[in-house]
Amino acid sequence: AEAGSFPAHKRWKIVFVNHVTTNPFFVPTQYGIQDATALLGMDYQWTGSANADIAEMVNAVNAAIAAKADAIAVPIVDPKAFDKPIQAALDAGIPVFAYNADAPSGSSNPRLAYIGQDLYLSGYQMGERIASLIDSGLVALFIATPGQLNIQPRLDGAVAAIKKSGKKIDVQTIATGATVNEELSKIKSFFLGHQDLKGMFAVDAGSTQGVAEVMKESNLPAKGVHGGGFDLLPRTVDLIHDGFLDFTIDQQPYVQGFYTVVEAFTFLASGGLVGPANINTGLKFVTKGSVDPYLTTSTRYEGKSTKAQIVPRTGAIKG
Amino acid sequence: MSEVMEALRGEDIVKRFGPVTALDGVTLTLRQGEILGILGDNGAGKSTLIKILTGFHQQTSGKLFVGGEETMLRSVDHARSLGIECVYQDLALANSLSIYHNMFLNREIIRRGPFRLLNNRAMRERAAECLEEIGVHVPSVDLPVEQLSGGQRQAIAVARAVNSNARILLLDEPLAAMGAREAGLIIDLILRLKAKGGLSIVMIMHNYAQTLDIADRVMLMQRGRVTYQREAASTSVEELMDIVRREYRAMRTSAQ
Amino acid sequence: MSEVMEALRGEDIVKRFGPVTALDGVTLTLRQGEILGILGDNGAGKSTLIKILTGFHQQTSGKLFVGGEETMLRSVDHARSLGIECVYQDLALANSLSIYHNMFLNREIIRRGPFRLLNNRAMRERAAECLEEIGVHVPSVDLPVEQLSGGQRQAIAVARAVNSNARILLLDEPLAAMGAREAGLIIDLILRLKAKGGLSIVMIMHNYAQTLDIADRVMLMQRGRVTYQREAASTSVEELMDIVRREYRAMRTSAQ
Amino acid sequence: MTDVQKAGRRPRRWSNALGRSSEIRIFAVALILCVYFETVNHDFLLTGASLQNLSQFIAPVAIIAFGEIMLMIGGEIDLSAGMVFAFAPFIMHFALEAGLPPWLAILVGVIAAALVGLVNGAVTVYLRIPSFVTTLGTLFFVNGLTLTISRGTPVSPPENSALAPFMGEWGYSEIIWTLAIAAAMHVLLRHTRWGLHTIASGANPLGASEAGIQVRRLKLGNFILAALLAGFTGILEAFRITSIDPQAGGNQIMFLAVAAAVIGGTPLAGGSGTIIGGLIGAAVLGILNDGFTLIGINAFTFNMILGAAILGAMIFNIHVVRLARKGEL
Amino acid sequence: MTDVQKAGRRPRRWSNALGRSSEIRIFAVALILCVYFETVNHDFLLTGASLQNLSQFIAPVAIIAFGEIMLMIGGEIDLSAGMVFAFAPFIMHFALEAGLPPWLAILVGVIAAALVGLVNGAVTVYLRIPSFVTTLGTLFFVNGLTLTISRGTPVSPPENSALAPFMGEWGYSEIIWTLAIAAAMHVLLRHTRWGLHTIASGANPLGASEAGIQVRRLKLGNFILAALLAGFTGILEAFRITSIDPQAGGNQIMFLAVAAAVIGGTPLAGGSGTIIGGLIGAAVLGILNDGFTLIGINAFTFNMILGAAILGAMIFNIHVVRLARKGEL
Numbered sequence A: 001a002e003a004g005s006f007p008a009h010k011r012w013k014i015v016f017v018n019h020v021t022t023n024p025f026f027v028p029t030q031y032g033i034q035d036a037t038a039l040l041g042m043d044y045q046w047t048g049s050a051n052a053d054i055a056e057m058v059n060a061v062n063a064a065i066a067a068k069a070d071a072i073a074v075p076i077v078d079p080k081a082f083d084k085p086i087q088a089a090l091d092a093g094i095p096v097f098a099y100n101a102d103a104p105s106g107s108s109n110p111r112l113a114y115i116g117q118d119l120y121l122s123g124y125q126m127g128e129r130i131a132s133l134i135d136s137g138l139v140a141l142f143i144a145t146p147g148q149l150n151i152q153p154r155l156d157g158a159v160a161a162i163k164k165s166g167k168k169i170d171v172q173t174i175a176t177g178a179t180v181n182e183e184l185s186k187i188k189s190f191f192l193g194h195q196d197l198k199g200m201f202a203v204d205a206g207s208t209q210g211v212a213e214v215m216k217e218s219n220l221p222a223k224g225v226h227g228g229g230f231d232l233l234p235r236t237v238d239l240i241h242d243g244f245l246d247f248t249i250d251q252q253p254y255v256q257g258f259y260t261v262v263e264a265f266t267f268l269a270s271g272g273l274v275g276p277a278n279i280n281t282g283l284k285f286v287t288k289g290s291v292d293p294y295l296t297t298s299t300r301y302e303g304k305s306t307k308a309q310i311v312p313r314t315g316a317i318k319g
Numbered sequence B, C: 001m002s003e004v005m006e007a008l009r010g011e012d013i014v015k016r017f018g019p020v021t022a023l024d025g026v027t028l029t030l031r032q033g034e035i036l037g038i039l040g041d042n043g044a045g046k047s048t049l050i051k052i053l054t055g056f057h058q059q060t061s062g063k064l065f066v067g068g069e070e071t072m073l074r075s076v077d078h079a080r081s082l083g084i085e086c087v088y089q090d091l092a093l094a095n096s097l098s099i100y101h102n103m104f105l106n107r108e109i110i111r112r113g114p115f116r117l118l119n120n121r122a123m124r125e126r127a128a129e130c131l132e133e134i135g136v137h138v139p140s141v142d143l144p145v146e147q148l149s150g151g152q153r154q155a156i157a158v159a160r161a162v163n164s165n166a167r168i169l170l171l172d173e174p175l176a177a178m179g180a181r182e183a184g185l186i187i188d189l190i191l192r193l194k195a196k197g198g199l200s201i202v203m204i205m206h207n208y209a210q211t212l213d214i215a216d217r218v219m220l221m222q223r224g225r226v227t228y229q230r231e232a233a234s235t236s237v238e239e240l241m242d243i244v245r246r247e248y249r250a251m252r253t254s255a256q
Numbered sequence D, E: 001m002t003d004v005q006k007a008g009r010r011p012r013r014w015s016n017a018l019g020r021s022s023e024i025r026i027f028a029v030a031l032i033l034c035v036y037f038e039t040v041n042h043d044f045l046l047t048g049a050s051l052q053n054l055s056q057f058i059a060p061v062a063i064i065a066f067g068e069i070m071l072m073i074g075g076e077i078d079l080s081a082g083m084v085f086a087f088a089p090f091i092m093h094f095a096l097e098a099g100l101p102p103w104l105a106i107l108v109g110v111i112a113a114a115l116v117g118l119v120n121g122a123v124t125v126y127l128r129i130p131s132f133v134t135t136l137g138t139l140f141f142v143n144g145l146t147l148t149i150s151r152g153t154p155v156s157p158p159e160n161s162a163l164a165p166f167m168g169e170w171g172y173s174e175i176i177w178t179l180a181i182a183a184a185m186h187v188l189l190r191h192t193r194w195g196l197h198t199i200a201s202g203a204n205p206l207g208a209s210e211a212g213i214q215v216r217r218l219k220l221g222n223f224i225l226a227a228l229l230a231g232f233t234g235i236l237e238a239f240r241i242t243s244i245d246p247q248a249g250g251n252q253i254m255f256l257a258v259a260a261a262v263i264g265g266t267p268l269a270g271g272s273g274t275i276i277g278g279l280i281g282a283a284v285l286g287i288l289n290d291g292f293t294l295i296g297i298n299a300f301t302f303n304m305i306l307g308a309a310i311l312g313a314m315i316f317n318i319h320v321v322r323l324a325r326k327g328e329l
């Protein structure tokens, strides 16, 4: 990093392996990586699997080791599969960080630190929110691809929280499919067959947008139906603003990239003395009340613009 | 046991394909050791009859007797186990396979040993010899049959059947694409085989003169029926031609 | 202009398929209005020659003249635009299509109007008439050709070419699968067409007697070369057979 | 009546019915499925919203299937269709941003799709690469291109455009397009030389070229047609879901389209095919998908039931319906 | 030398080379790709870790491809392979939980896979449903079944089992399995009646059954073989990545396997095929995937470059290599 008081160093290369490389959710993550690597004089590579194929991700980690990367970051979306490759990287002197998804607590995974939000926990918190909104009746939980490891834990968390609440909520989980087109139609189908439902929630970005769309089409908030989900697709944000969706959950993808790079840098610069520290990137419920900044600005930090920018803000800072 | 044993007999065989009646009650006998020539119009049902005798099609009704015993031919394999081999009109060759593999298709020579591997060398050599015998020249027996000329292809199919140690040979227009010289050699070969004894042959032919030369008996088929049967020695090309024309005219008038 | 004009001429035509030499320098002339019969061994290169004359294959070397002008036949369409039609030995039928569609394949009757829709009714009727003319019975012209017998299929292919108003007709074993009666009717039809004038025909045949009956001139091919040419009137089946045997023996001895 | 007339006319009706029988059979299956779902859940068909939603399950798969059918008849396939589906609306988007009027932008999007088809066709036909490989290549290429030009982020289709309702926004517009395109494609396949020659070159490529049919030109055209239809469907869907998503379509929809074609009676191996069958095939898949979702099958068991239903429906299609018809005769 | 001997022997060598030429050509492509990646990044081949990783890119696709090749030769396909891949290790897992020893549990997993193949084959062959539809049905069914029995959560394969190193855990074990299976399958296809009859029934199904070949039994067997190989691959991969994941494999790997088969020279339309070609086809895909990842191509442009490279490699394969060979002659 020339700008800082660091002596000249190699342009370290950090390889980000990802489970859904082309998912819009991770566009701001990549901007965070770009900004941090530019700042710190590093290079990066964005690679992995497009559809959460674990074998593909393991191959990508191994390829990074073979290519002698200086640091590796990987979402640990499988409880065991990454133990060995991460150990191999560490053995080869390559620091490995987990971001976006971490190994389950109590696991023996040797990653140095985790930057992100616990997937199961985020689902659990959504479940608590659902239980606070709805007392009884049918609640639909939509999932794009059941069993896919970046979203299934959220569903499990949500179901657990709802059960724990003791309320007489009847949860049904529905698979919606891998693409937004399908997701919308499927959610509509389910709704048409179950017009007495009390809530519709989703654990992935596309289904969340679909829920919002269906809530709008049949004007469900007026009938007391609640809805919510994850991530900040443009359409989702619009419809929260229009009051059709109760909430969506923001996990701050930008910083998941940014901080990971910074941790890798400090680790490499300090010879391993400094760096590995877990960072909880938070879990923000975005509601009609707090959605405005997402709407009025179109920024790199939310992935909606490529422009480098400083966003001015005013007024008191609210939670 | 009568003196002349029958190799194959069909009684009142009917075959329908959906609304099409291909065979409309055919009765025939193939005697042991004879060559029966079948002549007839296009679409008369000759190939359909052959395919029933070889177990490829099953008759809609009627009875079949092999060696005097009533038999329902369930499959080509079944018929083959009873010693019936056939050359089909469409030749039944696998285009992408070599000449020698086609020549031994489903009757491959196997090497000794537990794995039952193919003995390609033996098949290659036997195939070359065999084509030599019927005077058909091919650049190499390794060529896929799709690169062969029409007559060469037919020669492969005929050679396959003729070399099979069958007791009953069914040949559906085996000489249709053959050159005159090659046809002559094949006829010689068939007559030699017949002379060895134990072999009965049905040949579908369109060349009347050739048929009368080679067959012991001829049979005429028209529109799914047998319209004429005679010892070859006691008829002539002219007589056969006359019958065909007469029957055809009769059919036409009755249809109008 | 000489009195007898040439319809088609090939000079020293060579065709190789990879290592196989199918035609080894063939020179031939088809005179205006004549029927040229080509006889010969299997694999002699007859079909290959025809496929070059119809623009389907291109010769490796040698010259072609159509109506006296040197022409490189680029494609079947090109040859057809020059009035050349062909019946191929493999018949070139589309199995899943109906009889009448096959009969008019690539020469369909089109309805008036901007959309150039097919006139199926007209094709259906003309197809039925046409098969009637050559005495071939089919249950319905709507049947897919895959359900036809060998001879019926051949009749479709021949009828297609014969009804095309071609000036040059190339027929590759057009009677191979035909019944004797049907073959006779087709020969009559061809002779009638020829009598109308303006039509020149090449016929590949294996039946020497039939060929001498119908052809004006005959040509013998063996192993990629023309080994004999003569006016039909001045030769006989016996002479032809003798030549074939002699040539074959000569080849065999030189090869050993 | 003479023999000629008989051969020429008489068997026309039953033979046609026989030719169409695969369409009739699969149609019977679709009907029975409708009856089943309607019985289980009365909201399946008889409300406007349901019908509309069902139509939206069917439409995109059907339109893409039409293109695939033309290719499959000739023994080819377009694996890239799902990616072209995602690609075309982005091109439309950029054309709009560049200031073109909506109708022209749509046209530009469709033309861009057709260009992918041209590449698919040219490489397959003139460079003789199997179309499975060619379109596997363009599948990846177009997917990467879409991701790159979109930067991975969805955008919105033109809002409040007068064209939008016609182009998918209005609930029934997509199925109307589907039916119109089905009619046109049916005529193309069954009543023009193009269609007849496509079938002939699929059934016997060598024979067709011996007959002088320009097999390669036909294939090229069908590749373009398939890509164009896929791109157009992508644009319709973008208007419907009011979002242009770089992840839209994908291999999933291509796969379903090919499945619809096969279920409808077009064999993968080529040589024959039916547009109407493909439409009904898409309907069967759509009904199953919609129906089971509507009656609320659980996420984990959904695919199990869907798979069993597909098998059951097809076995029914081929055996029971045929037996029933035989009894009738 | 007499004519007989000539026809019987002489052209044996060149004709064999010609028969194999598609394998030789695609092998040349694989070599050139290796040289390219090795030049760009010296770590591509010449370190143990790289070679091992490359081998793991290739192995699973190749083994599944072998099964698909046997089916494709007969004009069939198994779409469910990727789902069986995910299914078999779960059955193994439950067998272990039930107390079976590891080797027996593995066997049970493979047999479960084979049972899916039996269903695929029986429905296709005896109920005459096109295999595309049959295996589409089982694809969904098996996927749903895997999700249901696994409850969507991954589990671990047996740890510290003495078998594990042989079954994929040791870096090179998978590629050794691949080579061994390739050898066995090659012999099966080229040197046994089973293989010969498979080719014959693909090239001419009617003719093959006229010749008395039991086309249906062969197909049934090949469906079982394909499913068995897919299940076995799933187990190998589970040991390698030390996790049994309900979403593993999927359509992606099936798709790549079919692509490897086609790239290697087995046409989708059937009638011919080569195991060695499929192996090299999988190698080409693996080299491209591994190579571009190793030299650091980003995900968004990755597919673009991969797609272009597939097209380029195949055009090179078919044209440049052939021309070069011609020059040599």
Ligand SMILES: Nc1ncnc2c1ncn2[C@@H]1O[C@H](COP(=O)(O)OP(=O)(O)OP(=O)(O)O)[C@@H](O)[C@H]1O
Residues within 6 Å of the ligand: B138, B139, B147, B148, B149, B150, B151, B152, B177, B179, C017, C020, C021, C022, C040, C041, C042, C043, C044, C045, C046, C047, C048, C049, C089
């Ligand atoms: N496409 C091809 N590829 C390779 N060799 C071929 C090809 N077509 C023909 N040949 C070879 O060329 C030679 C001549 O074949 P052609 O079909 O012209 O013979 P023909 O005289 O028509 O024989 P027949 O009377 O049996 O029909 C044969 O040896 C054949 O194997």
Ligand SMILES: Nc1ncnc2c1ncn2[C@@H]1O[C@H](COP(=O)(O)OP(=O)(O)OP(=O)(O)O)[C@@H](O)[C@H]1O
Residues within 6 Å of the ligand: B017, B020, B021, B022, B040, B041, B042, B043, B044, B045, B046, B047, B048, B049, B089, C138, C139, C147, C148, C149, C150, C151, C152, C177, C178, C179
């Ligand atoms: N698989 C089938 N489906 C429907 N009809 C068929 C089928 N096979 C044959 N036919 C019909 O049965 C009749 C008899 O056909 P077959 O092939 O037995 O005639 P053939 O006597 O061998 O004629 P050719 O001399 O032309 O070979 C024909 O009208 C044909 O259309």
Ligand SMILES: O[C@@H]1[C@H](O)[C@H](O)CO[C@H]1O
Residues within 6 Å of the ligand: A020, A023, A025, A100, A101, A150, A151, A203, A204, A205, A230, A231, A251
């Ligand atoms: O956390 C993220 C997102 O919410 C998104 O749905 C895709 O992948 C997950 O891991």
Ligand SMILES: [Mg+2]
Residues within 6 Å of the ligand: B046, B047, B048, B089, B172, C149, C150, C151
């Ligand atoms: Mg016949």
Ligand SMILES: [Mg+2]
Residues within 6 Å of the ligand: B149, B150, B151, C046, C047, C048, C089, C172
């Ligand atoms: Mg010929």
